[in-house]
Every structure is written in C-alpha cells, then in structure tokens.
Amino acid sequence: MNPRRLAASLALLVPALSLPSLAGAQPSAPPSPSPKAAPAPLPRAAPAPSPAPPSRAAASSAAAAAGAADLRRLGEAFADVADKVGPAVVQIEVTVGEDVSSPLRWFRDGGQRRGLGSGVIFSPDGGILTNNHVIDGARAITVRLRDGRMFAGRVAGRDPATDLAVLRVDAKGLPVATFADSDAARVGAWVVAIGSPFGLGHTVTTGVLSAKGRGGVGVNDVEDYLQTDASINPGNSGGPLVDLDGRVLGINTMVVSRGQGIGLAVPANMARRVAEQLLRSGRVERAWMGVGLQDLTPQLAAAMRSPPPAGALVNAVTPGGPAARSNLQPGDVITSVAARPVRDAQDVIRELFNHNVGEGLALEVVRDGQRYQTRVVLAPRNEPAPPALPVQRAPARHPGLGLTLRDAPAPRGAGGEGGEGGSIARIAAVASDSPAERAGLRPGDVILEADRRRAPTAAEVEEAARDGELLVRVQRRGAAFYAALKR
DSSP states (O other): OOHHHHHHHHHHHOTTOOOOOOTTOOOOOOOOOOSSOOOOOOOOOOOOOOOOOOOHHHHHHHHHHHHHHHHHHHHHHHHHHHHHHGGGEEEEEEEEOTTOOOSSEEEEETTEEEEEEEEEEEETTTEEEEEHHHHTTEEEEEEEOTTSOEEEOEEEEEETTTTEEEEEOSOSSOOOOEEOOGGGOOTTOEEEEEEOGGGOTTEEEEEEEEEEEEOOOSSSSSOOEEEEOSOOOTTOTTOEEEOTTSEEEEEEEEEOTTSSSOEEEEEHHHHHHHHHHHHHHSSOOOEEOOEEEEEOOHHHHHTSSSOOSSOEEEEEEOTTSHHHHTTOOTTOEEEEETTEEOOSHHHHHHHHHTSOTTOEEEEEEEETTEEEEEEEEOEEOOOOOOOOOGGGSOOOOOSSSSEEEEEEEOOTTSTTOOSGGGEEEEEEEEOTTSHHHHTTOOTTOEEEEETTEESOOHHHHHHHGGGSEEEEEEEETTEEEEEEEEO
16 A cells, blocks of 8 residues: 555544644645545544433333332431430320220220320430320329330329320439420421320331411310321320421320321420420419400401401400500401411410510501501419329328228139138228229229238238238239239
C-alpha cells in the first residue's frame, strides 16, 4: 500500500490520537494528490450501540425489590418503637365491687371481679399515667411490668374531667417514656398503639393519626382527642399512642364501637399537664373564664347582624367572674384567644386548658359587627375534688384480718382429706373494709389451704393469721382461687 494512503487511513481510524503542537513549528505541507483517481473516503466508525432498555419484567422486579426494602425499613421502624417504648408500658389489673360499670375487659378470678387496663410510666420513681376509668372503683390495683415484675399500685390522683389518673408504685429506676408535642403531630403520620387488649399484654398495633382536636363525644367534660385507626380494644385503655420516634403522642382512651378503626386518645400535651399536677398535688387546678359557650352555626350566624365567619358564641356570663370583669356579654362572638383563631367553642375550651390560674388571656371579640380587644385574667375553677376510691382509704384496723370462722364438714375434693373428724374451716362472716373483704372473701367460702396447710380447721387458720399475714386457697361454688391477706 502507498505509505501516504496508509497514513491517511490510520488518521481516519484513530482520530482521537493527536500530538500536541510545538511552539514555532510549521505544519508540513499536505501530500499532493495522486494524479490517478482519488481514493474513496473511508466510512466513519459506527458509534458503540446503546445498551438495550431493561425489559418490563426486569423493571417490575427492580421496583418490587425496592418496595420490599422500603417495607422492611418500615417494619424495622415499628419494631424499634416497640423496643424503645415497651419497657415503659404496664398492664394494670384492678379488683372492684360488683356495682362498677366500665369499658374495661372484665374477668372472674374466684369470686372477685377484675378488670384489665394499661398504663405508661412517666417518672422513674414509680409514677404511672393511665385512664381514670381503668381504676375507678378499684379496691386493689396490681401493676405488671414487661419484665414480669409486679407491684401493688396506689392512686396518687385522678381527674374524671379528662379521664386521666396517676398511680404510684414503690420502685426506683423504672424505664420511662418520653412525650411528644402533640400539637405538632401531623394527620396521616404513622402511629403505634401498645397495651393489653383482652389481657394480651404488650400488644403492638399500627395505624395512622386520623385526626386531631376531636370533641363533642359527650363522654368527658374536657374533650380534645386524637383519632387513630390503630386497633384499640378493651384493655388498651391507658396505654400509649406513639410516633415513629418512640415518643408518646397520646393516652388511648376509648373506641367508637359503632364504627371500625375509630380510636380516641387524650393528646400528650394535655396528658402530661394533668399528670404533673396529679403527681404534685393529687388534683388538677383548672383555669376558669366564667362564660357559657356554643358553636356559631350557620343558622345562628344568619340571624345575627354582621357575624364573623367563625367563632364561639357567648351564651352566658357568670356575674362577677373574669369574663364579666372584662365586659364580655351574651351575644359576643370570640374569634381569637391568645392570638390563636377560634373556629368553635371547643377551641376556646382547649386553649383555656393550656393556661394557668392568674394568667392574662388576650381575646378578640365581635359584637354587633364591631371587633374589639379585651383581656381576661383567669381564675380557679370551683369544682369539687373527685370522690376518694376505696383503695385510697387507710385500711380499717381489726383484731385479726376481718374473718369469722367456724368448722364444717369438709366438702368432697377439699384437698383430698379433712382435718380431725373431717372438719375444715369455713368463713362465717367478713368484716366490712377489712383485709379479708379487700381480698374478695365472702361468707360461705371454704378454706382449702392456709399458709400451705391443707384442709385446715378454724383454729389452724387463726393460728396461721397471728402474724397479720395469710395466704389462703378458697373454694366457692366448685371453683378454687388463692387470696392474700395482710393487716
């Protein structure tokens, strides 16, 4: 091949290989074309073929793998929440009288009626937050931790208006839950409920935060609920509703039985405020403005002159109260409280709850189409303290444990043997508010064992009870159960 033609061919095939020019160098003259026929230009090298697009099946497989990874991460987030908050969630068992009605999960333990609920530890020295209806009417309270430890609980304070209560147990260094700012929670966010539905301890369910600021349910005096579709059942009451950071958003309180997936929880901001007051003083001091309020409905607005688009209508003013001193009148419409817009009466009640007695509260009020500002100094609300529960009273002193015993023929199956002459102790009477009554014992009960002595006589039971403590196994209507008595 002609050397010049070979050089031209190499230049076309390797266009990217060029040498840097030298300063001052003159380019060589191009070769003269041959007098013969000019060579035909070589075709350009074809570009490298682009990779073929992935098939639809491959794309679908990749998307499925990415979705599965996202689901695994979400599942791990739920598991992390359960690990973080679970140790601070407790199961609460209560013994109550026969006349107590409550949405708890009830069961029979021998002759005693017991209820199951949940709670959350919020102070390391034994402060536990739960619902008031969980412990209402309780004669004895048992708190069971996730690690299996059990403690006797006592009521530190309760607030029926919000359906909250605080228990104390004698323990230190307990795991505690942290509380979130429930006002900042976003509707639609994932939430986790932990509790003991139907006695199934430390059950975890998931859902979303369905709504905030739910009121008008008509169950409690102060209503400002979070709504969730996380599964809540009897026994969940008092347990926490938690965000994915493991912080308590609310205290699960009730479920709307007429629907599905409608659970309500007291928001954390309210619950924490109530819990701190109950733990400190045993009661809640609520701020009061001295007005009656109702929603400004379209029908009412149509009958008014120049009504605002939204607000809370004042329908009564207490003479001499804070609102009266601030010149509020029936017919006024409150449109703003503490610079927060008011949509309805519940907004005013909710805002009042977040302020202390003695604070001044700025109000914007519309009267006859005119807008003006005023300031109300909040006063304490004069409301009676909730009645004391039987479990809060100091136990009555009895010469013994409140038992009157007599010997009776041993029933068949009473430990397989009777005492001397086939006699066994039977309860003839139980003193009111005695250790025996609080343990659920009744006249007619047969004592099968007393401090591990089988088929004891009345004298042997009395001897076992001299130290002020007694563990008995009792038979009633064919069923047996244990009971512990302590003076």
